Amino acid sequence: MTTSDQNSEELAEGAAAVDPILPLTLYGPEISYFTGKLEAVIRYMELPYQRVNKGPMGELAVTTGTAQVPALRLADDRWMTDTTPIIAWLDERYPEASVIPRDPVTAFFSRLLEDYADEWLWRPAMHYRWDYAESAKLQSRVLIDEDESEIPLPGFIKRYIITNRQRKYFTRGDGVTPDTWNHVEKTFLDTLAQFSVILETRPFLLGSRPSLADFGFFGPMFRHFSMDPTSARIMRETAPSVYEWVARMWNARMSVTGGELLEHVPDDWGPILDSIGSTYLPYLCANAEAWKAGSSHFDVDIEGAPYRHIRTSRYRVWCLQELRRHFDTLSEPHRGEVRTGLEAHGCWKLLWRVEDLQSGVNPDHKAPFAGADSMEGSDSMTGMSSKEAEKLPWLPVFAARRNK
Numbered sequence: 287m288t289t290s291d292q293n294s295e296e297l298a299e300g301a302a303a304v305d306p307i308l309p310l311t312l313y314g315p316e317i318s319y320f321t322g323k324l325e326a327v328i329r330y331m332e333l334p335y336q337r338v339n340k341g342p343m344g345e346l347a348v349t350t351g352t353a354q355v356p357a358l359r360l361a362d363d364r365w366m367t368d369t370t371p372i373i374a375w376l377d378e379r380y381p382e383a384s385v386i387p388r389d390p391v392t393a394f395f396s397r398l399l400e401d402y403a404d405e406w407l408w409r410p411a412m413h414y415r416w417d418y419a420e421s422a423k424l425q426s427r428v429l430i431d432e433d434e435s436e437i438p439l440p441g442f443i444k445r446y447i448i449t450n451r452q453r454k455y456f457t458r459g460d461g462v463t464p465d466t467w468n469h470v471e472k473t474f475l476d477t478l479a480q481f482s483v484i485l486e487t488r489p490f491l492l493g494s495r496p497s498l499a500d501f502g503f504f505g506p507m508f509r510h511f512s513m514d515p516t517s518a519r520i521m522r523e524t525a526p527s528v529y530e531w532v533a534r535m536w537n538a539r540m541s542v543t544g545g546e547l548l549e550h551v552p553d554d555w556g557p558i559l560d561s562i563g564s565t566y567l568p569y570l571c572a573n574a575e576a577w578k579a580g581s582s583h584f585d586v587d588i589e590g591a592p593y594r595h596i597r598t599s600r601y602r603v604w605c606l607q608e609l610r611r612h613f614d615t616l617s618e619p620h621r622g623e624v625r626t627g628l629e630a631h632g633c634w635k636l637l638w639r640v641e642d643l644q645s646g647v648n649p650d651h652k653a654p655f656a657g658a659d660s661m662e663g664s665d666s667m668t669g670m671s672s673k674e675a676e677k678l679p680w681l682p683v684f685a686a687r688r689n690k
């Protein structure tokens with residue numbers, strides 16, 4: 287054991303002595319979008335933790351009731367899932383390490399940016415990873431080494447099975463086809479351009495330290511775009527300041543990276559909000575309409591791009607409900623300000639277009655605690671239920687072994 291291991295163990299023991307939820311254990315593979323997002327928040331908050339490489343299926347899905355990572359285990363043996371409510375919970379518990387802006391209007395728009403980065407940038411992130419052979423080869427190997435290394439099959443067969451599964455569910459099977467590739471890639475290129483302008487005047491989206499919106503964008507930017515060969519090359523060549531921001535985020539610590547946040551929504555967020563109004567919110571509405579109609583799949587044109595046979599996501603109906611709930615909790619003058627801001631970017635009408643939303647996700651407000659009755663079996667973000675996901679192990683041989 288090295289001195290630094292000893293020090294961090296002592297620190298973890300010290301923290302646990304005064305705080306029953308510490309140290310934390312974060313379950314999720316190193317290359318996972320949402321695991322990277324949550325890990326960055328935990329690092330920034332300087333909470334003692336260790337990360338355990340675990341995929342979303344198997345034991346973890348049984349324990350949490352949801353076939354997705356990350357899962358967070360508290361030292362008092364409670365489990366949590368879903369990064370958005372986990373971050374909100376940690377933010378409330380550790381106000382001195384807060385990442386959610388205190389100004390209610392800025393907080394509302396930060397939540398909107400976080401949601402957009404979580405749910406809409408997911409598609410280009412999966413596309414650059416699984417549709418380009420150079421990325422798919424590399425990352426399927428990483429997944430095999432992390433989770434499936436003992437399976438006695440040649441590596442190329444394991445890589446083929448994993449790549450095919452990911453394409454079936456997360457690219458081809460989620461509307462990412464040759465007809466939409468250009469549009470999916472445009473989302474990434476636009477985001478790089480929008481970020482580059484912001485980073486000309488400050489190191490993080492709201493000033494000299496990271497906040498919720500930064501952590502939202504960090505999910506796709508860190509474990510996907512800056513690591514997958516094709517998108518990383520584009521980032522390095524066209525947006526080096528974003529590449530630098532990724533490293534700055536990973537290295538941020540609240541005791542060192544402190545500073546005040548802006549208490550208003552900066553003008554340079556405008557282009558991101560325009561994109562939300564022309565892409566993500568129309569998609570969320572079409573998804574909510576499909577959910578209400580009981581359709582498992584739907585078609586939608588976004589900025590003229592024909593997305594076909596997209597899986598309906600119950601979780602994303604909840605995302606829309608959550609945005610409305612946050613609006614409803616604002617006081618009157620703040621509501622007016624938020625409405626004006628949303629109207630300016632074509633978001634206001636879309637936020638309310640679909641009436642009477644009832645996703646049934648988390649009706650008792652028990653999230654983010656996993657295993658709570660209300661979350662059990664609730665759909666993952668892409669619309670794959672935990673039962674369906676359970677039938678889709680990374681590899682059939684692995685499933686056969688597990689079921690013995």
Ligand SMILES: N[C@@H](CCC(=O)N[C@@H](CS)C(=O)NCC(=O)O)C(=O)O
Pocket residue numbers: 318319320321342353354355356367368369370404666667675
């Ligand atoms: N809303 C969830 C999303 C979690 C999620 O979808 N995680 C991905 C990995 S980054 C996953 O587990 N996917 C299931 C799969 O690959 O089968 C969160 O914020 O934690």
